[in-house]
Amino acid sequence: xxxxxxxxxxxxxxxxxxxxxxxxxxxxxxxxxxxxxxxxxxxxxxxxxxxxxxxxxxxxxxxxxxxxxxxxxxxxxxxxxxxxxxxxxxxxxxxxxxxxxxxxxxxxxxxxxxxxxxxxxxxxxxxxxxxxxxxxxxxxxxxxxxxxxxxxxxxxxxxxxxxxxxxxxxxxxxxxxxxxxxxxxxxxxxxxxxxxxxxxxxxxxxxxxxxxxxxxxxxxxxxxxxxxxxxxxxxxxxxxxxxxxxxxxxxxxxxxxxxxxxxxxxxxxxxxxxxxxxxxxxxxxxxxxxxxxxxxxxxxxxxxxxxxxxxxxxxxxxxxxxxxxxxxxxxxxxxxxxxxxxxxxxxxxxxxxxxxxxxxxxxxxxxxxxxxxxxxxxxxxxxxxxxxxxxxxxxxxxxxxxxxxxxxxxxxxxxxxxxxxxxxxxxxxxxxxxxxxxxxxxxxxxxxxxxxxxxxxxxxxxxxxxxxxxxxxxxxxxxxxxxxxxxxxxxxxxxxxxxxxxxxxxxxxxxxxxxxxxxxxxxxxxxxxxxxxxxxxxxxxxxxxxxxxxxxxxxxxxxxxxxxxxxxxxxxxxxxxx
Numbered sequence: 001x002x003x004x005x006x007x008x009x010x011x012x013x014x015x016x017x018x019x020x021x022x023x024x025x026x027x028x029x030x031x032x033x034x035x036x037x038x039x040x041x042x043x044x045x046x047x048x049x050x051x052x053x054x055x056x057x058x059x060x061x062x063x064x065x066x067x068x069x070x071x072x073x074x075x076x077x078x079x080x081x082x083x084x085x086x087x088x089x090x091x092x093x094x095x096x097x098x099x100x101x102x103x104x105x106x107x108x109x110x111x112x113x114x115x116x117x118x119x120x121x122x123x124x125x126x127x128x129x130x131x132x133x134x135x136x137x138x139x140x141x142x143x144x145x146x147x148x149x150x151x152x153x154x155x156x157x158x159x160x161x162x163x164x165x166x167x168x169x170x171x172x173x174x175x176x177x178x179x180x181x182x183x184x185x186x187x188x189x190x191x192x193x194x195x196x197x198x199x200x201x202x203x204x205x206x207x208x209x210x211x212x213x214x215x216x217x218x219x220x221x222x223x224x225x226x227x228x229x230x231x232x233x234x235x236x237x238x239x240x241x242x243x244x245x246x247x248x249x250x251x252x253x254x255x256x257x258x259x260x261x262x263x264x265x266x267x268x269x270x271x272x273x274x275x276x277x278x279x280x281x282x283x284x285x286x287x288x289x290x291x292x293x294x295x296x297x298x299x300x301x302x303x304x305x306x307x308x309x310x311x312x313x314x315x316x317x318x319x320x321x322x323x324x325x326x327x328x329x330x331x332x333x334x335x336x337x338x339x340x341x342x343x344x345x346x347x348x349x350x351x352x353x354x355x356x357x358x359x360x361x362x363x364x365x366x367x368x369x370x371x372x373x374x375x376x377x378x379x380x381x382x383x384x385x386x387x388x389x390x391x392x393x394x395x396x397x398x399x400x401x402x403x404x405x406x407x408x409x410x411x412x413x414x415x416x417x418x419x420x421x422x423x424x425x426x427x428x429x430x431x432x433x434x435x436x437x438x439x440x441x442x443x444x445x446x447x448x449x450x451x452x453x454x455x456x457x458x459x460x461x462x463x464x465x466x467x468x469x470x471x472x473x474x475x476x477x478x479x480x481x482x483x484x485x486x487x488x489x490x491x492x493x494x495x496x497x498x499x500x501x502x503x504x505x506x507x508x509x510x511x512x513x514x515x516x517x518x519x520x521x522x523x524x525x526x527x528x529x530x531x532x533x534x535x536x537x538x539x540x541x542x543x544x545x546x547x548x549x550x551x552x553x554x555x556x557x558x559x560x561x562x563x564x565x566x567x568x569x570x571x572x573x574x575x576x577x578x
Contacts, residue, residue: 222270
């Protein structure tokens with residue numbers, strides 16, 4: 001029997017070096033070094049930002065963390081409180097209700113995985129997915145720049161600058177590290193736009209690889225939908241892009257429709273398990289009452305119990321209100337168009353003028369083909385999916401989902417636009433510098449582009465630091481007030497005592513006590529609701545109580561409610577039995 005004799009050129013006791021392992025050599029070579037550097041810097045910044053905060057701070061983040069904890073405890077998708085009344089039929093009890101009906105499940109699943117890795121629920125573990133996924137936007141920005149402008153000095157410069165801007169990311173820097181859907185939706189939606197762009201340009205150029213990229217786009221669109229319902233807009237983007245190019249669509253129709261089928265089929269496969277879960281848990285595919293959002297007259301309708309929230313109500317045909325009609329309806333849409341424009345622009349901060357200039361420049365890409373012949377940037381297929389999605393999101397959130405759009409939906413859904421916004425802004429900055437060179441020292445244009453690009457990044461870093469450091473000061477106010485109420489209940493009541501309050505997810509995160517939401521209806525309706533679900537106490541907080549409770553909060557008197565404790569901000573009332 002022959003023996004295996006080590007080759008004299010190979011030391012089996014020593015791991016092979018990267019040079020002798022093709023896989024490691026590929027990922028650790030000079031071509032990939034910028035990606036690792038940007039990822040490392042992004043992780044450092046994200047971890048440093050995360051350490052500024054010690055609890056979620058707002059309803060969305062509390063909710064996702066609560067569902068993740070339920071998964072970690074082996075209870076499945078469950079919530080032990082009622083935080084809105086959109087779902088019909090209404091829950092029969094306060095505890096043991098299916099969760100993630102209005103908000104989607106993937107963020108909680110990611111936090112649950114972090115709990116498994118971290119050994120149990122903790123806020124730092126809950127921040128893990130946001131830290132990692134948002135950090136990936138930096139190397140993704142480098143990839144976007146070099147894939148469009150080539151591995152050229154210009155492409156690499158754009159890549160480094162866009163990557164650094166993505167690391168600090170302005171107003172998003174703090175929110176990326178919370179257990180919310182900011183980071184996952186940004187990554188999945190941006191990845192989808194890149195895949196859709198590559199599929200579109202290859203289709204128009206007659207190149208191979210269209211179907212693979214269409215399939216990957218379907219996966220990313222599905223993950224985006226499981227993160228936010230807004231993900232349903234993403235599969236529409238390639239269709240609109242093709243309709244805007246009828247001649248090209250006619251020429252490549254056989255490949256185009258097959259690629260569309262591939263994308264939609266994969267998208268359906270990704271989301272179908274969750275739809276089947278909804279059907280099994282509630283008897284409905286889409287049980288969260290999300291379509292009722294279309295018929296809100298105001299944001300407080302989110303928490304209404306008695307309003308029908310349908311088309312006749314929206315048109316003021318039922319429950320007519322003298323303050324509602326065609327004038328307020330149209331005015332609300334116009335207000336939303338303006339406010340959402342500011343929200344989208346907020347991601348760019350002071351880069352907005354350069355972004356606008358960039359849209360109208362004539363950039364030169366490494367290879368000009370029939371698919372990407374010289375044109376203004378906004379006309380080019382390489383940027384068309386980004387612009388189409390931006391317009392679709394803006395119009396949908398302004399004209400259809402008007403009130404939630406201005407109260408956070410646009411902000412949540414725009415993070416994936418940042419790499420494109422940064423890249424287009426850098427193109428616009430270069431164009432502005434080129435114009436400057438026509439009137440002053442044209443030979444200094446290249447040096448100015450390097451210098452001013454660095455100044456833009458430095459200014460963006462300063463603004464990001466200012467915006468981020470301004471948040472922690474008052475971040476714990478609601479949390480501390482909820483703790484005060486919870487401590488009193490711990491001393492005086494059993495753990496299963498039901499409380500009515502406007503901060504259900506926060507209350508469960510802090511106290512693990514059941515609760516029902518205060519409705520935006522009258523005090524009488526709330527009193528009936530409390531008695532229906534057996535709530536024994538009402539808690540109000542200094543910054544959180546419905547308008548119908550304002551008189552009670554100010555005077556501390558109302559029929560059916562007896563003040564038990566005034567904490568200086570929070571107030572606790574006993575609900576008088578009928």
